[in-house]
Amino acid sequence: MGIQDIIEGKKQWRAHMARVKALPPDYQIVYKEIQRYLFKVGPTDLLGDSLLPGLVDFFEEGVAAGKGVLQLTGNDVAAFCDDLIKDSPTYAQIYQESIDSK
Structure with a gap:
């Protein structure tokens, strides 16, 4: 990964976060909670795979x-997140597979 890749990645991230900041406050809160959850669970490709x-x-x-954010996600936002990444490999799964293969 070169310096140009890092710079381009930062530009993409800033543009992405600008879109998030343009959302209504309740959407921003739920988005940030989803983001926090996904960063903990660790799907391997959050931006490149167009998840976020x-x-x-x-x-x-x-x-x-004109819908409220919970009308889209449901009241259980963690379950919504789990559905989003159910077919995505996570860092925890990759690590577990590497241990199992030894």
């Missing part, structure tokens, strides 16, 4: 439709 950008797209569509 796709979530912002989903939230922007909900705002345009």
Whole structure:
């Protein structure tokens, strides 16, 4: 990974977070909780696989439709997160597989 890759990654992240900050406050709160949850669980590709950008797209569509954020996610936001990443490998799974293969 070169310096250009790092710079480009930071630009993408800043643009992504600008989109998040443009959401209504309740959407921002839920987004940040989802982000915190996903960072703990550790899916291996949050930005490149369009997981987080796709979530912002989903939230922007909900705002345009006049829906509340919990109408989109349901009351159990952790279960919503688990559904988002159910088919994505996590760092914990990769680590466990590496231990099991020894």
